[in-house]
Amino acid sequence: MNIHEYQAKEILDRFGVPTPKAEVASTPEEAKEIASRIGGKVVVKAQVHAGGRGKVGGVKLVDSPGEAQEVAEGLIGSRLVTNQTGAAGVPVEKVMVAEILDIKEELYLSIVIDGDLGSPVVMASTEGGVEIEEVAEATPEKIFRVAGDPLIGLTTYHARDIAMALDVPAKSLRATTKLISDLYNVFVENDCSLVEINPLVVTEDDQVIALDAKINLEDDALFRHTDLAGLRDPNQQDPLEQRADQSDLAYVKLEGGRVGCMVNGAGLAMATMDITKAAGADPANFLDIGGSADQKRIEEAFKIIIDDHDVEMILVNLFAGIARSDVVAQGIVAAARETNATVPMVVAMRGTNAEEGIQILADSGLNITGAPDLAGAAEVLKEKLLELGDSN
Numbered sequence: 001m002n003i004h005e006y007q008a009k010e011i012l013d014r015f016g017v018p019t020p021k022a023e024v025a026s027t028p029e030e031a032k033e034i035a036s037r038i039g040g041k042v043v044v045k046a047q048v049h050a051g052g053r054g055k056v057g058g059v060k061l062v063d064s065p066g067e068a069q070e071v072a073e074g075l076i077g078s079r080l081v082t083n084q085t086g087a088a089g090v091p092v093e094k095v096m097v098a099e100i101l102d103i104k105e106e107l108y109l110s111i112v113i114d115g116d117l118g119s120p121v122v123m124a125s126t127e128g129g130v131e132i133e134e135v136a137e138a139t140p141e142k143i144f145r146v147a148g149d150p151l152i153g154l155t156t157y158h159a160r161d162i163a164m165a166l167d168v169p170a171k172s173l174r175a176t177t178k179l180i181s182d183l184y185n186v187f188v189e190n191d192c193s194l195v196e197i198n199p200l201v202v203t204e205d206d207q208v209i210a211l212d213a214k215i216n217l218e219d220d221a222l223f224r225h226t227d228l229a230g231l232r233d234p235n236q237q238d239p240l241e242q243r244a245d246q247s248d249l250a251y252v253k254l255e256g257g258r259v260g261c262m263v264n265g266a267g268l269a270m271a272t273m274d275i276t277k278a279a280g281a282d283p284a285n286f287l288d289i290g291g292s293a294d295q296k297r298i299e300e301a302f303k304i305i306i307d308d309h310d311v312e313m314i315l316v317n318l319f320a321g322i323a324r325s326d327v328v329a330q331g332i333v334a335a336a337r338e339t340n341a342t343v344p345m346v347v348a349m350r351g352t353n354a355e356e357g358i359q360i361l362a363d364s365g366l367n368i369t370g371a372p373d374l375a376g377a378a379e380v381l382k383e384k385l386l387e388l389g390d391s392n
Contacts, residue, residue: 001217001218003215003217003233004047004231005096005213007231009022011215015183015186018179018210019211020098020209021099022096022098022099023038023096023097024096025072025076028070028073031044031069031071032065032072035069035097038098040063041062041100043060043062043099045058045059045096045097047094047096048090048091049236050085051082052082052083056082058080058092071095072097075095076095077092080092086238086253086255090236091236101201101203101211102204103202104202104204106129106201107124107126108127108199108200109122109123109162109166109196109210110122110195110198111148111195113193120147120187121146121147122148122154122180124162125143128198129199132196132198144165144166146161153184156177162177162180163176163177169206172208179200179210183210190217190228191217191225192215193216193217194216195215196213196215197210197212198214199212217231238253240253240304244304249288249300249304250269250286253284253308254282254286256282257281257285258282258284259276259283259312260305260315260343261273261285262287262289262316262317262318262332263287263289263316264288264291264323268317269317273286275315275377280382280385281381284305284310284311285305287301289328293323293331294327295334298335299332301331302314302336302341306335306341312343313381313384314343315345315377317348318354319351320353323352324352325350325352325353326353326357329357333360333361341366345367345368346371346377347369347370347377348370349370369384
């Protein structure tokens, strides 16, 4: 689950991580008042779940409270389009007004889960203020990595090693070590999947401050953090993703895809997307219906795919276990009839009640072509794409 920068800042403040003075505003008038309290010269930052704000006017330095009001007036109520959003952009409902710091150096610091190691990994670099992916590609030797122990955590001497790798001033070494330890506590105690500070800045008076913060929370751990679950902003989500959340479906809209995918199991869903790409078309979505989906949930999953106007064909790949093939088939047929769907479908069903499910689909009269397995589905998909015209 993504949260806004101002929300991430509030979490960092609770854990003692130094951040700039800042407040959030929902109206231009509030932005002006906050700028006056902070001291006039401030930065106004659009609060959206997307990076690249600064490149498209979503982050602006201003010299007066009046100018802060003008900038906020232009941002609040608009839609911000960045390289991380779709063409429609995302709505700006709030701005964060923060003090401007005298910056001497920009650094990078983040914590993520390393799947191979099975533990959190702290990544640090002296190349702050730019995308870490660019640093990893151009100068990977400038990224310093330290794994935390799942039981012990991040030891103080490891935090000190990271601070030294960042080459902070000697007088700031102790404060930076504490900041890194506190940030690690933020990650672990809130069940985060990402904590990123970019940039972590050293000011002219050698203070080390988390200037910009990004925190992603692990959805599957939110039951342990009811307070954090309330930070979700559904307005930042794609409308189809909102509907999927309400039905407990794992769904991600993918821009520009033509083939809607309905699968049970995340790993199988990823493989299905790969097969779709190999067949010559981009997948329109990731959709995992889960292992225990009932007919109602199947119907909603199908309707979500149909309501995506980019979808020209649907690929259903089911390896049935708890989620029975006949129940999935009944859900597909019911939803297709309710929505008057005419989109061609390619369906591969194996496992529990597969024969019954295939028969239900065959008797439905819908535009459905069966396939024995995923490889067979790929061949059928290629043929259907040729019938529709040139593939992506």
